[in-house]
Amino acid sequence: MPQEAIRAALGAVLEGLGASADDVRLERPRDPSHGDLSTNIALALAGRLHRKPREVAEEIAGRLDLAAAGVESVEVAGPGFLNFRLSSGTVASVLDEILRANAGYGRSETGGGHTVMVEFVSANPTGPLHLGHGRQAALGDAIASLLEWTGWKVHREYYYNDAGRQMDLLARSVRARYRQRLGRDESLPPDGYRGDYVAEVAEDLVAEVGEQFLKDDSGDALDQIRKFAVRILRAEQDRDLSDFRVHFDEYFLESSLYEEGLVDGTVEQLRSTGLVYEKDGATWLKTTEFGDQKDRVMIRTSGLPTYFLPDVAYHKNKWDRGFHRVVNVQGSDHHGTMARVLSGVRALGLPEGYPQYVLHQMVRVERDGQEVKFSKRAGSGVTLRELYEEVGVDVARYFFQMRKPDAQLLFDLDMALDQSDKNPVYKVQYAHARMCSIFAKAGVNAEKLEGGSSDLDVLGADLERDLLKRLREFPATIERAAASMSPHVLCDYLEQTAGAANAWYHSGNPTRSPELAVLVDDSVLRSARLSLARAVQIVLRNGLTVLGIDAPQRLVRATTEAVAS
């Protein structure tokens, strides 16, 4: 690892300047003319030492002993950067590492095997999942996966409200449709659920119980209808998520918090903090103590808790279950709840930074430059299933992941349906398939390829150096994406790496420049380039795997009819 060697060499010199190797940040400069690796340590130190940055840089460069680091040259550039140029053998040495680690390349132990819970989707079972849930499902799953790749033990959890007002409204909506279906004149509740799926549930109810609830207005009957509807809709959500390749370790029911007395327990604990008071017949929590805009009611005049109380109890429960790091993925329309939950959790004495939130913004879908708005079945919006049945799961997942969560997402259906390199998903998948096709053409078993050739320094072409340097950055990219909980960082990396791989591949067009082809006659070159192709294939495949997207060995273009169906 040249980074470590350079870092060590720098460390030796820096001791005399009151700094250490830990202060050094080595980066790949954007501009290749600035070398292969670069550090700003002299700039950082200059202020502290009250000296000119370039002078400090010159001094460090003069004293560096880089004999063992595979460095060809060091130069001082710009305001005081130290730029290192590596020998091509050193640059190519990453291939050994990649081929050896194979499916493990990119993994790290940063998380130390500690436990983290990622809670996401958490939609109430009042209807089909829509696009916002889709973004959250893809995003949450990718974040969970990134944490796994960086050494965390991840628990995926889904929380849902199976009681309360919305559920009651759902039950009454289903009851109305059910009675209409049986020929009785009954209208939907004023803010009832209007989507066609409600009638579908009602149809199932008729098949199940016949006319049993036709005239029964009792609370018990309504309760049974609610349970029936929840069962049907939960099953549908499970199918939608499972077909979207998103799976949970645990489904947590809000009602269980009440059944196990956790809500009452939380009230008691909060009271003991002295931050609880009575006003206007209700019970309030001083959330302003923790930066909320106003205090919040936790128990209404009626004696019933507001929703925010079980939320706090739930987060106490997560902690007590041993999850001392929790990531909540939510739509940014819920950001108001965040401050309240955090206040409640702080009041209970849980530490700063627990839980963490990733808030994502809304999704719009466009076709031919026009926004797609309506789904008759869902009553409003577009359902997740409608989307991925049209564009495919790989494309849908990738599109949801490729943008930073806290910006609005424009889902461009025309690009999503395109099957050329214009579509970033196919661009990456196709680069992967291309590498696989080279192995097939060469008649080699990719799994048997080894990087241990001592002749890797033949990979000296600009496109090869560029590609090699990108491959080396894969583990750091995973780290960065995981640390910032931003899958789009990985998407960006994969697109650029696929682009670099494509450029390399195309430069070796056998008709025009056969000497640059992977499968050249020269056996040393051929073997080194096959190793490079293999490394590219491994990195692209691992990256796609993190995102939950297939890395097929060959792509078969769908026909127009198949796309339409």
Place this chain on the structure above:
RNA sequence: GCGCCCGUAGCUCAAUUGGAUAGAGCGUCUGGCUACGGACCAGGAGGUUGGGGGUUCGAGUCCCUCCGGGCGCACCA
């Protein structure tokens, strides 16, 4: 009105968390190609990073302010 998020090429978005000449894709323009998989390739043009001020060796990034957009501001969830 208050709070959170966002504002970067014609469009959709990046920018290694304060680094060097702000990068990709789409679109556009100009060339090229009998193919290690044509689901093409190479290259060009395109920018006062919403405006203004500040912090420092250095700002798209941090601070202040103004403008514009999204979301949230219940004893609803």
